[in-house]
Amino acid sequence: MIPVTDSQVGIGAPPHFRLRTALSYCAPLLVNGIAxxxxxxxxxxxxxNDxxxxxxxxxxxxVRVLVAPIVAMIADRMEERANVLFVSGALSxxxxxxxxWTRDFWPVLIVYTLQGATYSPYVPVVESIAISGVRRWGFDYGSMRVWGSVAFIFATLIGGQLIGVWGGGMVPPVxxxxxxxxxxxxxxxxxxxPTRRRGQPINLQAPxxxxxxxxxxxxxxxxxxxQSSHAVLYTFSSIYWHELxxxxxxxxxxxxxxxxxxxMVFFLSRRLSRRFSAWTLIRIGSAVSVCRWLLFPTTFSFFGFFVLQCLHSFTYAFVHTGIQRRIVATVQEAQESSAQGVYFFYNGMFLGLMTLASxxxxxxxxxxxxxxxxxxxxFGLCLVIVANYLQPQSSAAGGKTSEVS
Structure with a gap:
């Protein structure tokens, strides 16, 4: 995906770019690991009630998907897009x-909706900074993104211990x-x-x-x-498992x-990228989603659900890695935050509607x-298959696209 050698990775990047970006993923995903x-x-x-x-x-x-693309476009035009993160974190x-101090339906709905609006740009902006590191200096996306998932794991394990002691009341303070x-x-x-504009050199073939x-x-x-098919899992799986x-x-x-x-998928993302195209990753993940949800209503033991949860590597990580590679291969860096914002809009809108329906x-x-x-x-898998046929072909690659994504 990046036409640079390993010896060139990181040349000219800010000090400790990989570490600082990885930690920037950790903070918001600590929140997600509880929420x-x-x-x-x-x-x-x-x-x-349900x-x-x-x-x-x-x-x-x-609300998030209405706010995030607007803030993302503003971030693309700022001298330093990372400044958005401080405002987002403070308001959240x-x-x-x-x-x-909220316990009734309407106050909780209003406050949580405001939180959704203020928090919405945080992860997309971090994502755009990470992708800029991929474009400019050849960093591996998965090696940075993976630490956010590690933070999620840590928060969830701690949360499981705390909720066993204090119940749901531990959630707001944590x-x-x-x-x-x-x-x-x-x-x-x-x-x-700022994001680089057309005509400025980058380490990626111009898409x-x-x-x-x-x-x-x-x-x-x-x-x-x-991705919106995860709505019932995200909303009711904890309650379902408690009932079991x-x-x-x-x-x-x-x-x-x-x-x-x-x-594990993010750790292996570079190897997966060499072995599988982005389209293949997305198709595999979408197909496994269908199988996962068909099996989920079965009253499995703890081990059965343990195995089903392992399929998240396909239904989320394969698909997420694939779509990020497609974005890198398709848009200019000057559009990076905007592209992430548009994807965030679609992803959040469908997930929101499906969560409401759930x-x-x-x-x-x-x-x-x-x-x-x-x-x-x-249905999502069918649309991805249609999209693959809409992809322009390159004669230089013998009728196949010239990039490995």
């Missing part, structure tokens, strides 16, 4: 403090600590200047593409729909093993709602 598995448990502890829980989790997602920290760390890491994140190419847009749509009698620690382990399998689905169908998720994943 994703355990925030629904906190909501259930407030006696909200529909209310789905609504509280879905509305902020929709204030909303986390406000959750200490999230507040996580947001405080995002403020600290925003100051440590690499400063690499010569536009962000608005139908091929990339359809790929983003297909991937986003496939699993302890807080066991629930934490089930979340951790999913992320740990994802970590409240109704789970309330009516219970675990059988995963069958609906299997159909959603299949």
């Amino acid at each position: 994703l598995p355990f925030f629904p448990v906190w909501l259930a502890s407030l006696n909200f 529909h209310e829980i789905g609504t509280i989790l879905a509305v902020p997602m929709v 920290f204030l909303t986390a403090l406000a959750l200490f 999230m507040a600590i996580g947001f405080a760390l995002t403020i600290a890491m925003s100051l440590y994140c690499p400063r690499i200047g 010569g593409g536009s962000l608005l190419k139908p091929q990339l847009l359809v790929t983003m749509l297909g991937v986003s729909i496939q 009698g699993f302890s807080g620690m066991q629930v934490g382990v089930l979340w951790v093993v999913g992320v740990a399998s994802e970590v 409240g109704y689905l789970y309330g009516q169908l219970g675990p059988a709602s995963y069958y609906v998720m299997a159909a959603v994943a299949f």
Whole structure:
């Protein structure tokens, strides 16, 4: 994906770029490691029903996808896009403090929606800085992104222990600590200047593409729909596993093993990139999604769900790695944050809508709602296959695209 030799990697980059970028991923994913598995448990502890829980989790997602692309485009035009991170972290920290005094449906919905809006640009901007490091200095994307997943694992394991002792009440204070760390890491994140415009040298063959190419847009749509099939898992799996009698620690382990399998993919991302095209990674991940959701309603033992959670390496990490390679291969660096913002928009919008729907689905169908998720994943896979046929071909590569993505 990067036409530079290993000896050239990192030449001219800010000091400790790889470490600082990896740590910049860690802070927000520490927050996610608590919020994703355990925030629904906190909501259930407030006696909200399935529909209310789905609504509280879905509305902020929709708001995030409206805010993130706008902030991403602003970041593309700033002298230093990392400055966005401090504002995002600070405002998110204030909303986390406000959750200490909210217990009713509407106050929780409003505060959590504001948090979704203020927090929305953090990860896309870090992502754009990491991808700039890939373009300019030949860094491996997976070796930086993987540490965010490690942070997620650490937070989830600790959260599983804490929720076993204090119950759902531990969620707001631990999230507040996580947001405080995002403020600290925003100051440590690499400063690499503005995005490079056309005509400036970069270490990647110019893709010569536009962000608005139908091929990339359809790929983003297909991937986003496939990713939205995780909605029931993200919203109700912790509650489902608690109902099956699993302890807080066991629930934490089930979340951790999913992320740990994802970590392995990021560690091996360079090897996978050499062996498989981006299209192949996305297709494999989408196909495994269909199988995963078809099996999920089965009342497995802890070991059975452990195995199913290992499939997260395919259903998330394969697909995420693949779409990031497609973005790198298709857009100019000057459009990087905007491209990430557009993908974030599609991904968040579909996930938000599916999360809202999951409240109704789970309330009516219970675990059988995963069958609906299997159909959603299949539709996403079909769109990805269509997008592949929209890809322009290069005669220089004997009818195949010239880049390995």
